[in-house]
Amino acid sequence: MARVAFAKAFRRHVDCPDATVAGATVGDVFEAYFDEYPIVRGYVLDDAGAVRRHVAVFVNDDLVADRTALTDPVGDDDRVHVFQALSGG
Amino acid sequence: MPSTTALIGTRKGLFTLTVDGDGFDLSPPAFAGVKVTNAVRDPRDGxxxxxxxxxxxxxxxxxxxxxxxxxxxxxxxxxxxKPAGVSEINPMSQREVEWSTQLAWIIEPGHPDEPGVLWCGTIPGGVFRSDDRGDSWSLVDALWQMPARLKWFGGGYDDAGVHSISIDPRGPGRLVVGVSCGGAWRTDDGGASWTVAARGMRADFVPAELAGDPDTQDPHRIVRCAAAPDRLWTQHHCGIFRSVDNGDSWTEIAEAGPSTFGFAVAVHPDDPDTAWFVPGVSDEVRMPVDGKLVVTRTRDGGQTFDVLSNGLPDVAYDLIYRHAFDIDATGDQLLMGSTTGNLWWTGNQGDEWHEVSNTLPPIASVRFV
Incomplete structure (x- = not known):
């Protein structure tokens, strides 16, 4: 089970509590999380299901490489962090 | 005077304005810190x-x-x-048009006889319909699949966008939509089929031989007279046009006070010959002519215009966005909000303007409820 946590920038706009969900990839983990909190999906993923351009997703300390198909592996005790990507000032 | 309410969408939240005999009252913002593109009250259920x-x-x-x-x-x-193998290139930017909502530019409640139906115009150019008060939406496929859409491009944004959805009071499912830059389109069958409704508009941002192409016009805003539904007005990127045949054809109004450039237009709900505009210096500059903010008003279908400035500042650089100008159901009150965060109200059709606030965030939309 992976632990999913959202940065404060998200919590201001939408109810997105930390949660522990099952899944072997970032896509699986998100799917499980959005099953529980469906309204959060649109804040993280775009219409095509890819990570929004200004959203950063980490598995533990590593930025995910596959932002489109979300195939980066997630281990049992991993943490999936969702941040606002910094761009500009 | 009776109390009037309006929704003010700004860069930093949604304000509610109340106008009554005591003056103006602005609520604290809902959605503080968030850009509110548009807000509307559904008259059918409130x-x-x-x-x-x-x-x-x-x-x-x-x-x-x-x-x-x-x-x-x-x-x-x-x-x-987007189906596999499909590529759609924006002809202006030469970049792929993504099938993804960039902006929900306008929400319009549907006809009174179809409660719960909403329409939403978006960038990149699709119209969506909801039958359940916005709990779900479906893309109006016939408009999205039109071959002419592949000619559209952005006006102010990278991709084309639907900013005007004009409901025809004569029956459900009859709309005229305005697209920047993709002309105007009409459906009389709930969106199943569409006909171009931009003939007679003129574009000077393309080579001369393409100037009359109805598929790539840039009507900034299209409004309809409720009491005379065949009568439409548009403030176009290249001037002011009016239609007397529900968009089948448009006639240019060549002169209108200091300029015919602008974004906003309002039409009197009962008198199709009376309409208001907020002129600006042409598209390269986008501010009031000579730094003097005025509103222009015609009462004779565009033959002559009054230039209204009573109560407006002598020196101003305000830009009035296309959704930041509205008229109420009586036709007496108008609201005008600017990118500088100024908001003005008139109770006598623009003869006198009153400053509501000059400290709001940049204003995207105003709408009487």
Whole structure:
């Protein structure tokens, strides 16, 4: 089970509590999380299901490489962090 | 005077304005810190709808059933996956048009005889329909699949966008939509089929031989006279045009006070010959002519214009966006909000303007409820 946590920038706009969900990839983990909190999906993923351009997703300390198909592996005790990507000032 | 309410969508939230005999009252903002693209009250059931642009976090819609005291998030229009192998290149930017909602630019309640139906115009150019007060949306496929759409390009944004959805009071499912830059289109069958409604408009941002192409016109805003539904006005990127045949043809108004450039237009709900505009220096500059903010008004279908400035500042650089100008159901009150955060109200058709606030965030939309 992976632990999913959202940065404060998200919590201001939408109810997105930390949660522990099952899944072997970032896509699986998100799917499980959005099953529980469906309204959060649109804040993280775009219409095509890819990570929004200004959203950063980490598995533990590593930025995910596959932002489109979300195939980066997630281990049992991993943490999936969702941040606002910094761009500009 | 009776109390009037309006929704003011700004860069930093949604304000509610109340106008009564005591003056003006502005509420604290709902959605503080978030850009509110548009907000509207559904006259059929009193629900309020707000379109939010979170930028980094996408487009989100909210509904209130208690006059704005509380809001719930509803579905946002979402495009289907682009079919494999399909490539659509924006002809102006030469970049791929993504099937993804960039902006929910306008929400319009449907005809009174179809409660619960809402229409939403978006960038990149699709119209969505909801049959359940925004709990779900479906793309109006016939418009999205038109071959002419591949000629569209952005006006102010990278991709084309639907900013005007004009409901025809004569029956459900009859709309004229305005697209920047994709002309105007009419459906009389709920969106199943569309005909171009931009003939007679003229573009000077393309080579001369393409100037009359109805598929790529840039009507900034299209409005309809409720009492004479065949009568439409548009403030176009290249001038002012009017239609007397529900958009089948348009006639240019060559002169209108200091300029015929602008974004905003309002038409009197009972008198199709009376309309208002906010002129600016041409598209390269986008501010009042000679730094003097005025409103122009015609009462004779565009033959002559009054230039109205009583109560407006002598020196100003305000730009009035296309959705930041509205008229109430009586035709006497108008509101005008600017990118500088100024808001003005008139109760006598623009003869005198009153400053409501000059400290609001940049204003995207104003709408009487």
């Amino acid at each position: 629900a309020l709808y707000a379109s939010l642009d979170h930028g980094h976090f996408g487009v989100h819609l909210h509904r209130s059933d208690d006059g704005g005291a509380t809001w719930v998030e509803i579905a946002a229009p979402e495009y289907p996956a």
